[in-house]
Amino acid sequence: MSKRFPPGKCIHCLKDFESLTSDHLLPKAWFPKDMPENIGRWQIPSCSECNKNYGKLEEDLLVAFSHCLDQKDPLCKGLYIKAKRSITPSAGRNERDSEKRKKKRARFWKKFVHISQVPKSAFFPRFGPNEVPNSDWGLLIPEESLKKFGEKIIRGIIYITKKIYVNSAHEMSVVFQHEKNIKDLINLIDTHGEIHECGPAISIKIWYAKDYLPCGIFDILIWRKVRMYGFVVKRGE
Numbered sequence: 681m682s683k684r685f686p687p688g689k690c691i692h693c694l695k696d697f698e699s700l701t702s703d704h705l706l707p708k709a710w711f712p713k714d715m716p717e718n719i720g721r722w723q724i725p726s727c728s729e730c731n732k733n734y735g736k737l738e739e740d741l742l743v744a745f746s747h748c749l750d751q752k753d754p755l756c757k758g759l760y761i762k763a764k765r766s767i768t769p770s771a772g773r774n775e776r777d778s779e780k781r782k783k784k785r786a787r788f789w790k791k792f793v794h795i796s797q798v799p800k801s802a803f804f805p806r807f808g809p810n811e812v813p814n815s816d817w818g819l820l821i822p823e824e825s826l827k828k829f830g831e832k833i834i835r836g837i838i839y840i841t842k843k844i845y846v847n848s849a850h851e852m853s854v855v856f857q858h859e860k861n862i863k864d865l866i867n868l869i870d871t872h873g874e875i876h877e878c879g880p881a882i883s884i885k886i887w888y889a890k891d892y893l894p895c896g897i898f899d900i901l902i903w904r905k906v907r908m909y910g911f912v913v914k915r916g917e
């Protein structure tokens with residue numbers, strides 16, 4: 681069920697709207713079977729344009745992620761089948777839908793790159809195809825898309841846990857780091873942080889700077905594979 685939000689600010693663009701849509705923090709489509717009960721509650725107020733833009737970004741991320749997950753895991757297998765169908769033109773409901781799937785498939789194939797072309801910054805801890813350890817080919821997921829998605833997760837979980845908007849007084853950053861480079865921060869989150877989980881799809885550990893909300897450190901793990909860290913600080917600090 682979609683939540684109804686009263687008139688107010690969109691969590692993403694921070695503009696005021698008479699009517700707001702409900703944006704699932706983690707898209708419904710990312711769950712191959714029934715959604716875990718608590719995902720229904722993870723909804724944030726978004727204007728229709730931001731909701732639509734994120735929808736497209738998340739559709740592409742889902743297709744890419746689903747090809748990198750453990751296919752032996754029954755939950756992930758369902759996800760892969762669903763994502764594969766979404767880029768199969770013959771599965772289209774009508775001509776327009778088939779065309780949409782065809783374009784999506786073309787975008788997906790463009791992401792395959794030879795190992796010699798992978799940029800150095802494209803190393804993501806715990807991320808990689810399970811079945812082909814020696815493959816010379818990889819799937820390039822643009823850093824920008826992942827960061828944008830990470831920012832949405834952070835803005836969203838802050839709203840869900842604290843009912844606070846991240847605004848221009850704050851600065852947010854999303855980074856991909858090897859655990860060994862940020863040991864102290866991980867230790868801080870592990871010792872004093874709170875955990876919010878939603879089935880196997882997402883786990884978020886947060887350490888909030890108590891007197892400076894919503895400042896804090898965020899450890900986001902998606903499908904137990906893609907890990908990113910986020911920071912919210914007061915602007916200028």
Ligand SMILES: [Zn+2]
Binds near residue numbers: 690691695727729731
């Ligand atoms: Zn918006």
